Amino acid sequence: MKAMAGSRIRWRGTEYEVVMIQEMSALLRHPGGGEVEVSVDELNRAAEPVATRRLHALRDVFVDGDELAPELRIWQEAIERIRGASDAFGLKDKAVAEEAARLAGALGRSVSPRTVYRQLQAYERDGLRGLLDQRKSGAGAGRSRGVDPRVVVILNSVLALRSRSSTVSKAAIIAQVRREIAAAHGDEIKVPSDPTFYRLLDEEDRGRFSFGSAKTREALALAPEGEFGRRTALRPGEQVQIDTTRLDVMVRIDESTIGRPELTIMLDVATRSILAAVLRPEGTKSMDLVVVLARALVPYARRPDGARETRQLVSTAWADEALIEQERFERLREAQPFIFPETITTDRGRTYLSRHFRAACETLGISLVTAAPHTPTDKPHVERTFESIASLFLQYAMGYVGRSVEHRGRDVESQSEQLLTIAQMQELLEDWIAVEWQNRSHDGLRDPLHPTIMLTPNEMCRAFRQVAPELHVPLTREDFIALLPVVQRRINRYGVTIDHRVYDSKRLAEYRRRESPAKSKQGRWPIRVDPYNLHIVWLEADGEFIPLRWANDVHEMPMLGDVWRYARDEYRSGGSRRDDTSDLVDAMRGFAAKGNPKVAARRKARAAVVAADPMNPTSVARSEVEDASDLAPAITDVAAPEVWPHSGGFALTNDDIDEVRRRLEE
Incomplete structure (x- = not known):
């Protein structure tokens, strides 16, 4: 567009009118009346023509290539005839009246001379675009053009305060706006009618969900205004995000308790790899976060004894039933890349701010970044990963409850006997991550030059290693055990008891029935426990970790293992439950205590x-x-x-x- 004196341009976000153009500079007039002199080079570099924002309307001018729209062609021919008429002796007014009658017949609707004059002015000002119906093209003013702007301001303030409130009807919002208008301006403002109010609500509520889901409305309100900031991860481990959420699936916590567990995952942004995932009963503690950290820093292949045995023991349920070799799962577990986190982004939860978790990260040289309050966009990748886990994995599990109460079925409670245990769900989730997630193409790992190419997390990690090779040494067995939670137990002649399981070792001979040197523990010894390692616990004594093995090997014997599996199924189905015999037991105990009556x-x-x-x-x-x-x-x-x-x-x-x-x- 060639700017001349009288043209309007946009410079630095403000519209100016060109007053005068000289060889090296131009004089611009601000809408407020002020004038500014700007060099021509600056305007050539940064100025924009105001008319370009209306070019989108030209899509309605032409149809089938260069052919004009039929109605525009009729108007253009009429306007050109009027422009060719002479202004003398009122001939132009006569031409306008004749063209109005001709247009009415051609368009099939009444056309007044005033409309013809208005179209003539628009054609001379904007060309063909000026002949468009502004109401249809969207270039005209909105439906609120006849409403006092102060009404729109009050309406927007009311809608903005509804981000954390319960969803109400439009009638309730209209009544509230009417009250606030009366309180602020009295009779000074003309209050729109109900139909106008409903149209205003439809226009001003777009993207706010004021009359939809309250959860969606709150999430949108937490999003920052303006453009989202982006931080590109340059290497694996540079940006790691951790978060905890309550899963949408019911599991068996123990033989008498079912509930929805909490999942804590650690995600690497550069490769989208899930470094660790741990399930715990509701109420994740700071020690559970340290377990997540330990599992991320020690690959599956380097974990202490008992990890493989426990995984194979639990996964027998789905591997043996489908006649799948356990070695295939083992190979995929070992193929997961090891990534050492340099920085971890957390939310402001109490467990993440605990001294225990922060001290562990500080000892390992890991920097912590705390997200801003009520800003989930500070760690969007891990938030989105939870949704992917729900859609790709959890919805296929028995006991899935849906993402809200309205998506929950009636048969959830009736399936309680068939629910997976929390240990089964833990190993199943870790197997799913190794088998599917790490080998599934991720939309966030799309090639920018070839958008059809998507990499998997494992492939992305190998690509980084080729370009920017790094040496990350995993933690040792001793370091892994040192991060595990501690329970205090006495060492009896048969060993130690943890969760109704007895653990023993030949090396306990010198510690049996001895009291711990720590006086504050009342003679009890520290035992390191991995929540998902049933076979081994570690006694911390004399500067070393002594492994104690599960003394009950019944589950490893083929016949007895099947016997206990059948017994568990019968117990959960209620077949082995006894009738209430408490009255019979009380009668026997009472007679045994009283004995025979004394004879005179x-x-x-x-x-x-x-x-x-x-x-x-x-x-x-x-x-x-x-x-x-x-x-x-x-x-x-x-x-x-x-x-x-x-x-x-x-x-x-x-x-x-x-x-x-x-x-x-x-």
Whole structure:
């Protein structure tokens, strides 16, 4: 565009009118009335023509290449005839009236001479673009052009304060705006009608979600205004982000508790590699973050004894059932790249600000960057990774609850018997990261010159290593164990008990039933525990870590392992649950504690007399005689004492009894 005196240009974000142009400078007039002199070289370099912002309207001028739109062609022909008419003796006004009648017939609607004059002025000012219907082209003013600007300001202030409020209807917002207009301006402002208010709400609420999801509205409000800043990672480990979220899946925490665990992941920005991922029950502690750090700094191949055994023990459920060799999982686990984090970006959670986590990072030479308050865009990559884990992995798991209550089904609670344990979900997640995530093409790793090429995290890491090779030495076995959480236990003659499991070692012989030298621990010894290593724990004593192995090897025996698996399934299905027998147990315990009732001396004497009476049907003596008659041939040689030494005053008249007595006395 050639700028001349009277033209309007844009320079440094402000529109100016060109007043005068000289050889080396130009005089510009500010809309406020002030004038400024600018060199021509500066204007040629940085000035923009104001008309260029309206060039988008030319897309509606032409159709099928160079062919004018039919309505524009009709208007152009009419305008050209009017411009060719003479201004003398009112001939131009007559031409305008004739063209108005002709246009009405051609366009099928009424066209007034005033409209023709307006189109004539627009054509002379803007050319063909001026003949467009400004309402259809969008170049004209918005629908709020007839509304007092102060109404729009109040409406926007009300909508801006709704970012953290519950979602309400448009009618409630309109009523609030009306009240604020009356309080601020009284009757000075004409309040728009309800239809106008609804149109204003549609225009001003675009992108705010004031009447949609409250969660989306709050997330958008937290985004910074203006352009997002970008920091390009130049090498692996330069920018690492860590965060914790509650997963949208139910797992079995223990045999009596189910819940949604919390996942903590550490992500490298340069390669999009997940360096570590740890599941914990709700309420992640600072020690759990140190475990995440330990798993990131020690590759799977260098972890202490028991890590592989635990993984194979847990993964048997999905590997053996599909007849997949465990070595394939092992190879993919070992292929994950080792990346040492130089800086870690965290949020302002209490666990991330804890002295424990910060001291561990400081000892390892890792810098911590704390995100700004309520600014999730400071660590967007790890936030987005959580959504990817949910869509690519969690939604396929039993017990998936959806991203909100309205997406949750009714069968979640009924599946409690089939839910995965937290240990199974941990190993399954780590296997998924090694198998799929690290070998899946990532949109953030797209080649800028060839956008169709996307790399995987493993490929991106190998590419960095080729261009900028670095030597990162992983932590040793001792360093890994030193980062693990500590539990205090006494060393008994059989070993130590942790989570109902007994751990023992031959090297415990010199420590059994000894008290720890630390007086504050009441004789208990420090034991280092990896939450997801069932086989090994480590006793910290005399400056070294002594490994203690799980003493119960039942799960390693083929038949007994199957027996316990069937027993667990039956227990969870409720088949082995006993009926309520507490009343029976209480009755037995009560009788055992009370014993038989004590018999009085008089009652004992009476019972003895009755027992000695041979005429009594229940007499003990009588029963002994009857029993003895059956055994008489066998005891003829035994000298028996007198059967009734204190017999009563009744004579015996029964011959059988006399015969028995005679035989016994012989």
